[in-house]
Amino acid sequence: MDALRGYGELGLGSRLKRVSEYLMKETQLVYNHFNIDFDPYLFPVFKIISNKNGVTNSEIQNSLKYTQPAISQTLNKLKDKGLIVIKNDTLDKRKKIVSLSYKGNKTLIQLKPIWKSIDEVIKTYTLEKSSSLIEHLNSLENKLNKKSFSNTIIENVKMEVNQELDIVLYEDKYAKYFYDLNVEWLKTYFYVEPYDDEVLSNPEKYIISKGGHIFFARLNKQVVGTVALMPIGNDGLFELTKMAVSPEHRGYKIGQQLMQHCIDYAKSLGLPKLILYSSRKLENAIYIYRKYGFIEVPVEANCHYKRCDIKMELVF
Template sequence: MDFLQQLGPVALGSRLRRMSEYFTSEAAGIYADYGLDFQPRWYPVFYLVAHRPGISSNEIADQIGHTHASVSQIVKELVRNGLLAMTTDPQDQRRRLMTLTEQGQAVLPQLRAQTDDVRRSMQALLTEADANLWQALDRLEGQLQQRNLRSRVARVRELREQSPVQLRDFRPGDQPIFRQLNEEWISTYFTLEAADLKALDHPEEYILAPGGGILLAEVNGQVVGTCALIKMADGGYELAKMAVAPAAQGQQIGYLLGQAAIQRARDLGSRRVYLESNSKLAPALALYRKLGFQDLAQPLASPYARANVQMELRLN
């Protein structure tokens, strides 16, 4: 898994840019294979003029969704290379109309043949990938036209800043509250075991130093919840030591901690998150299933006597 895949949807722009650069590079080679001295960035402008002779540069920009400056630059390049002719609109001297030159008309049949071959190849590629990418992009662009990304991020930020629950990483001095929250729930249902004490008394040594992490949830500056990610030998992470103070329950704190821990595992390049629990902890099991965890078919050896449920979440 490369870094952009690890980042997930937050890197959508970078992922699309990478794909765009790949297709642009491939397109340059394909034009050469067809004997066309043609730049990939010219294609939408040239092809639109071929279908609508006499169209203006402003109309081209509106049709293909590029900036007027970008279209003007491409038009100048096409004119300079003898593929487009630009004339003045007799009804509006400020308006420039585009048509193909004789050289452009000569290029058009081979360009159309190449376009048909590329279209069939792309349709086959999308079928092989089992992805209706074109429709998905249509829907995505439609949603962004209704509400742009900047306003969406602003709204999420507003909600986060208004939320009474704030998540943060473990800091020096957090060990006592980390132990207290976990000892409270474990002692209510079970007995503290040696594996518990090792992690709760020395979290820096047994959780953080090997590459794990600890997240804490605060309400009004008070730590009310926590969970840990413990690095496993297979490169995965164990979701462990999740606890929420009784007085703070009912605020979705466990769910927020779980989501953040799963995203942290993705950021660290993990392909799976594993956890152990007990069948008597029905609310906890419901939370894990809500987060996407599924029961393991074959149980693994556990250092905990109380662990009779084992689950995992596979990460893409």
């Protein structure tokens, strides 16, 4: 079936290429999953730039042993993506000093947990005794065939993230995050209505003092997501609302963790049900709501928000 494997040592070159291309393609899928605008082919150059701040084209070339045009082209791509800044050297006017941009540093932070997982997974796959290189490749390809590399990495990253994730209740110091996280996604998908700005700027007044609850998801103590349970009227009806996750941390199922936390919390309060308003535009969100048991119900005419065209409820 697999002719290349049958060629043994003779086909080593083609074989190595195949494994390499598979790993590259799968790593691209991982970056895509976590919404990181990055590319596995950029990795070697990007990593060098992130290691020693301020390197030149030729220094990178010497470290990597690629050709010089390859480095130039990669630097162009990194520049196009806004990940690096290039300054002219004042002493030697031929040289150009490359370093990470602000966006580059932010991307690096996003990449690090993925790189850590890749390193770990490859190690568990390849740190084993074997009596030939081909035997090692066979073993590696067998493992990669069993379960796709991208899925393995994605799960591994999420697991690690979960271990470092906690969900905490509202405190004054988090008010800023509550506003920023919500405004960010409103700006992306709709626009900030006056009522939004009023509520988001005064969570204490509009939510907490009325008996509502706000939760924050923290990754390594850093706030990355939020959600609120807001009382509607005085008959114990609560709305699940103001859910937002920072763009850099989407793909880690942090939203789902917040959702589960709200449901558990509502149950512990003895609430009979939860309702929420959303927009059909947000297909992924609706999918998650259904997954957690929310069922579509008719939406009232006099809704707070123009963007809402769907109402759902979860009855306990």
